Amino acid sequence: MPPGHLDAAGCNVPSDRVLDAVVGHLRREREVGGYGAVADLGTARSALAALVGAHARDVAFLESGTAAMAALLGGWRLAPGSRVGHTRAEYGSTLMLLRRLAAERGVRPVEVPVDGDSRVDLDALREVLAGGLDLLTVPHIASHRGVVQPAREIGRLCREAGVPLVLDVCQSLGHVDTGGIGAAAYVGTSRKWLAGPRGVGFLITPGLAGPDREPDRLGRVMDAAAPSLGGHFWVGGQPSPLTGAARYESAEASMAARSGLGVAVLEHRALGPAALHARLAELGVTARRLLDGAGGWRAGEPLGEPSAVVTLRPPPGADPVAAVEEAGARAAAASLLVGTVPVARAPLDLAAPVLRVSPAPGACEESLHALARILAGRPLSA
Template sequence: MIGKAWRAARSVVPPGHLDAAGCNVPSDRVFDAVVGHLRLERERGGYVAAPDLTEPKAFLATLVGQESPSSGGVAFVESGTAAMAALLGGWRLPPGSRVGFARTEYGSTLMLLRRLAADRSWTLVELPVDTDSRLDLAGLGSALAAGLDLVTLVHIASHRGVVQPAREAGALCRAAGVPLVLDACQSFGHTDVSGVGAAAYVGTSRKWLAGPRGVGFLIVPGLATDMDAAAPALGGHAWAADGSPEPLPGAIRYEGSEGAIASRAGLGVAVREYQELGPLDVHEHVVELGRTARHLLHGAGGWQVAEPLDEPSAIVTLRPPAGDSAEVARARAAEAGLLVGVAPVARAPLDLREPVLRVSPAPGTEAETLHTLARVLSAP
């Protein structure tokens, strides 16, 4: 049912599209919303045409389990990377602070953490993981007991379809009084993000929510006094009496007055569509697609699935056999009319030893598409 509704909403879907974790396919309504808003800006002027994004922001807040969801805790920015930079770059942790992270950390965030650590005299603490690169909760508990001031965690990495124990990690961090930042760019629209109790969540439009590119978002349920945007700007800040910039209440402090507003309007429509489809039904559907893909592709032509075969996610990563490579396999797949991704080592330099092939079927993916990919991998 989910698959049929998904396909029916998209008159143009690239054949063999298996890269939802990269850029998913927006619906016709989303496409029309973006184009329509651009026309409206041209006709009326950009500021007059500004859309009301209160409803989609409030719904995004419900996804993290806020009992009284409010748009005030959600900010739209340019991307998930920009959201993380605004959040961490403006967090006024004192010199000597200890920040915990796992080896699955996204490459851009790892670069940011290392830059901030060098500039602000923070200490980065790598948290232990198991053989699947899943966070070791006992190790996290020990690190918290030894002293941490902040923890960052990627819920589902873009290079490995393992779902991290975010709820358990969140409970440990809350008990220790340590804020947790959850990178949920691959989670929103894909799996349940509620019940974590994180201090902040980072998300993006273009992946499982199937919105347009150029929009990321921050969800900050409770702002601490040491949290502000990396760079103050009009729209999120006001002038204080002493002439200094003062953040406005809520997450708006992270949101500038300029941006890809048409894309934000498109994300608003994509969020409503996701709500109409039913998040739990979507989650079950894509997880089943992921499991089907793993069991079908594991061993095809010697390729090995990197995560457990029954992992509850739709991101499937495969390690190449001797004599083949992810880049060559992607090219062969393209010749067969299939779109798959490659996760390079730079995506997660602490966790990847070589590029992996990434398969991420969107809702509505036909079984024959996965069978075709299995044949491609079996015939180098």
Template sequence: MTMDIAALRRDTPGCASVVHFNNAGASLPPAVVVDTVVEHLRREAATGGYEAQAEAAARLEAVYGSVARLIGAAPGEIALIENATRAWDMAFYSLRFGPGDRILTARAEYASNYIAFLQVARRTGAEIVPVPSDESGAVSLSELDRLLDERVKLIAITHVPTNGGLINPAEAIGRRARAAGVPFLLDACQSVGQMPVDVEAIGCDMLSATGRKYLRGPRGTGFLYVRRALLERLEPPFLDVHAARWTAPDRYEMRPDARRFENWESYVAGRLGLGAAVDYALRLGLPAIRDRVFALAERLRARLAELPGVTVRDVGAERCGIVTFTRAGEDAAAVKARLRAQAIHVSVSTAAGTLLDFEARGIPDLVRASVHYYNDESEVDRFIAALAAA
């Protein structure tokens, strides 16, 4: 599919005022997402929150089907949760670990996930084992093979780390997890929305994602996928009247579907906006989105590499829409502030996000410029000119 970039930019109000290269933080939403959220909030104001939700019941139910289509799942395997971290937590803390059990993860694993590993390890005596990286910077499959034994109770990997363009080999990891009978939890926070993600092809048992990043949905939205075969063996770390039914004074029954991981109160307008964002992405097509995003990112990397004092820091044999770099003599926060003064948006990655990776690479911080399909080549030129002007 050929994208009409001019039309997509017209459909993105923020493009008129900023160069937004912070899509790995939070994308600019298209008009339909904004309108969907605002219209529901107005309906809540006019008729009441419960009443507006009842009116929107069919549209809310349809969101599960849209998310399921997005990742190749069944609607009953989808839970709508307020963000990717909480979705990931609900899956991870449902698993049971004991002394000597091993959790295999990546060296570029995100801090929120690793902190959860540390907490569970402290409580249970489980062991965290980061899988070494290969020469490209991705999870080493040969090292994974070496470490994958009967002590391993979980493989938990971030598909696209927060601090660079690397894409970890999720499908190859999934094949190994299935062969070993080990659950595989994939943090797809940065990958869903910028590339095709198919849970059957990947072979993951659980997947967490957010609405605000490459899906272009509202903040405060996300989802969790749990494979039905595993779902029946998991009890979420907490339950409420939505996730379970109180059947007798001393008994309860959990929901039979993934909505056992949800709770009763939710951001209804945001869920509708998430559905609108997912449908928007599905209409454009994830292969077309991937091709556009990856090509624009490679253009940006090539232009950055031409600038004196600038070093592109992305690793990986395959790289996505996240572009990271350093500039000699100027720390990342200063670069961000200077660009922000010119209405150009980037973010900063530090060791606080991926400690093991930053320590191994000896880099104090990075500028992260993350492009999306609605960005255009003239914005890359403007970005390079602004960076070079100091």
């Protein structure tokens, strides 16, 4: 881990083994041709699926989490008037997709109530579900706020109501426990907490009925979806979608990056997910307690929140755009890499940009102390 790297929520640092896997596959493509160098992704699919209690056949690889969400929602057969639930903490690109579906198909977005920390209000969700939803999408941890949503409770309420849940795990898979939720679909990415390469996203669809499953209500809804990225074969002169998650997978992509993600997931499993989750929660709490109040900056989530996504609001009276940009620049000058989150990342929930600090498990805590001194305007040697 490079010293001072505090931006795992933006783009984490792949290990040497992951890098070797990517380069090795590229070399193999040069030797035998791109289509001759077949990547064996079966083990990677199984390891990835196991993180959410699914099967290898439920995993489709795409180019990013955004591409995976677009493939899923864009291909879901939602009738005019269908009600799709979301929270104000929804990721900006997903909101744009929902608004496009509203404009083109007559889908009706429904905002689910949350509390002051943008955490889903479970009692209010129960009422919304009782009023009728056709689909609910929730980011397990948002890009702009390190609050961990009560995903197991949300999943249980959705199953009881017969409403498919799409869980965005871009900021949570590899970061917090994602087992036992029972979502119909999970959308994720390689480059964050799994520490894989850029350019790989994935879709896991345990709620999609396969040829050897009894198709329940969720399965029938998802099997009715029309694939948007080309998972077809031809039957009787007509295109027919592949079964399972394969219908969503893009065939022309960076197989080297997908191979690297496979190695990253296996490394994550070998290191012990529970231990990694505990370490990240510890780092997040440590970071908030060190940084909250430094130079007037305030944490954007409860200090004890068990996540390593730490957001900081600028001091009162400061121009928020200038303050965030300046803080990021001062950190960079001290060889500390942090993130900045613009309002467009969560337009319903962010009134101003925030500074984001997200240490990976191998981060040095001295980097957090150094950042606290920078935000407080103190010398780094203090």
